[in-house]
Amino acid sequence: MSMVARSRRIFSIVKNNKNTLLYSSVSANGPSEPIVSSAILGNQPTSSTPPPLSPPESAAAGSVGGKPLSFLKYTLIAALTGGVATAGYVTYAYTLKEVDEKTKPLRASAKVSAGVDLSSFDHIYLWCLWFCYPVISVPAKLIELYLDLRASTEEHVRGFTEPSSEMLLPDLHPQEQHVFTLVLDLNETLLYSDWKRDRGWRTFKRPGVDDFLEHLAQYYEIIVYSDQQAMYVDPIVDRLDEKHCIRYRLSRAATRYQDGKHYRDLSKLNRDPSRILYVSGNALESCLQPENCVAIKPWKCEAEDTHLLDLIPFLDYVARHMPADIRPVLASYQGRDIAKEFIERSKEHQRRRQEQKHQGRLWRF
Template sequence: MLRILRSRPLTNSFSFYGRPFSSNISANPPKEAIISSSSSSSSSSSESLINDQAPSAPPSEPVAKKSSSAFLKFAIFGTLAGATAAAGYASYAYTLDEVDEKTKAFRTSAKYTVGDNASSLDKFQALLYSAAMTVPAKAIELYLDLRRPIEEQIRGFAEPSSEKLLPDLHPLEQHIFTLVLDLNETLLYSDWKRERGWRTFKRPGVDAFLEHLAQFYEIVVYSDQQSMYVDPVLERLDQKGCIRYRLSRTATRYQDGKHYRDLSKLNRDPSKILYVSGHAIESCLQPENCVPIKPWKVEADDTVLLDLIPFLEYVARHRPADIRPVLASYQGRDIATEFIARSKDHQRRMLEQRQHGRFWQR
């Protein structure tokens, strides 16, 4: 019995963690099995070592995809940055009309076409050219479409509210000169202190100045301050109605961070406009019409406005053809003082001529 068992192979099947496990063991395994086992063990060991090694590098295709994606992002970013820089420079260096004119030929060339009789190669080249030029041309058109409404908004804020800030002059008053007056530090002075708030002071002689010159001039107050400040102040200052028109900040031109008086928008003959201000040259775009005076800082002994009356009255009575050359002759001098000196010199010469004429009559 034992001999039979030894000669028959023993087959046994059992479950190992739910899995069937088969074992076929020979009682007398052949010798070559040892050698085979050895080689098998060797190959198994070799295979195990291979399997235990770190996984090899992934194929090069995902790396290529990643690098191409990064390059695409960089190209898009560079294109946007370049387009933004170009748009910024164009906005700074050129007006909207200049950009439109300079790019018109380029935008037209993007619509390049060939005739029906052209060869297939010419048609293909035309298609490539049109495709390459369409995107830049469309970008320029988009830039122009965006810039136009923005500039209109800026222009509405920066430029005077109207091309004619004053109504037409009456036909019977065409000979009258226009006297434009600044407000702060010219007719009055305003300051603010914590304990009392805002206070406004009238310049000495301002009432007599306005009342007298209203007989000869069309008087206009032109300020760079808000109308909510200008109107109440002038209501109190000009109770006799000597000032015909009031212009506030909305009538100024905003340029280089400052509000300038633009006398060309007054709807008046520029040869008959005088602008009197304590900051005349730096606040007006037409310096040839300026009558600079000393700014008033609440000095009690100030007589600048009263001293200026003789010159302004003389101009209004004699009506020079163009006031601008007259003002240019006073450039760099105090007009009131220089006018008195010239008047005295003129009277002296006239007196000498009369005396000389009487001498020869004898």
Template sequence: MEALRSIPCLVQKFQGLLYSTAMAVPTKAVEFYLDSRRLIEELVQSYTEPYTDKLLPDLLPQEQHVFTLVLDLNETLIHYIWTRDTGWQTFKRPGVDAFLEHLAQFYEIVVYTDEQNMFVDPVIERLDTKHCIRYRLSRPATKYQDGKHFRDLSKLNRNPGKVLYLSGHALESCLQPENCVPIKAWQQQDIDDTALLDFIPFLEFVARSSPSDIRPVLASYEGCDIPSEFIRRSKEHQRRMQEQKHRGRFWK
């Protein structure tokens, strides 16, 4: 991080040095400046942009209909803390095992976090013993912007209409708010949390009904608690279906 902050200062100092040199040797200095500036820009981009434009491999032809469920890690699936007495401790959110195992039947599940590989890999190995998570993306796959690491779903190599990003900090950590599915951020003190389990009916319905574009669906839930609103809408739909059935019987 310090390296990122120091890059603009280095560029300014370097440009000043090259300008003074150019007064004496204009042509060579300009060529040297252009080559060096290109190298610096490439260095800056390597820190700020995802390492590739295709973070995930192509879907198989028979999987083109499958939705991709992108999950954040900290305060979404787990919570970790550090204390002087215990060091680092990682806690698993209640319901995470059932959540992953059930939804792996319907989704391509991807973990996308701003944590480093050295942290993510051992945590996922312990968290996902049944290998429900197909891919894991860590900090080098994020876009560094305005001092934060953002998830850039446009780099996933997936149809944007079939991507959902579930996170306890969804709207603050993703560059595509139209794909965001906010969930309550979790900390280990909340041992009665059911948020992951509460989302299963909605997410299964999406996978089974397979809308052509999930973004208008998510927009219709904006400002709502999605699991609660989904149950309300489902009950309302059932009520209307019952009314139609009774009308049909009456007119017969």
């Protein structure tokens, strides 16, 4: 009986020792069998890196930190858009001088002199000034920046839209102060340029242009004023004016660019406007001083054209009689063909003189 009891006791001790070793190997060295790994580890992650945040926690963190940044971003975009829209409207509605005058009080209030005696101010006023100064100074600085940028931009644009100089011609010689200035357009007035596929560009002289220039050069200072580039005008005029009847040539750089067109600005010629005549086939559409315009028919290669020669009697009469101001004279021909109207008036004047002469003879008898 004792042997049986002793055997059972030894068996229980051995069994307890095996269980102790099994759990010890699992906890200390990790499982060595796949089934033990699947049984013990289950769904646990095998990587040593910490697991990421769960989707609900990540969304919650983004919503807390993203709202202020999004609000600041949209606020800046709205402020920038409003500033650009305001600057665009002001640029369209007001000139630079008007903006400068209207914003001068605001910009002056933002300038605090360092030499002011602060003890003479009330403390409440000083506190208000200290709090309000950033609110006033920031718009004032932005306005000053806008004025500087607009001034530099307009100065740059003016170089392309304004004539190259305030005085496009040199001073007239003192002995020629009484001489009238005859400004002639180039295309469709003195010549015509035509392009065809088989021959390219060709330039044709208007009938009578040589006699026109040679005769009037005796009485007028002749100027050619074109909206073409100088590289086109100079060689054309060299071939056109072989007798050097034309004194000066003005090209596109001397025009004023306005409303998508290049206009001749006679006020920049450095000549008395009462003594300027502008002859052109497109006079009223190309000149900023319609009161000085002598409009003739545009020439487009008509072989029987005589308009330049027909205009010589009127221009010859003006040069010989030298009216004090040519503008009222031209205004009396407004809406009429000057060459034909001048002939009609000349005939009427001759008829009246003949009648007066005849009446004088009768009176003497």
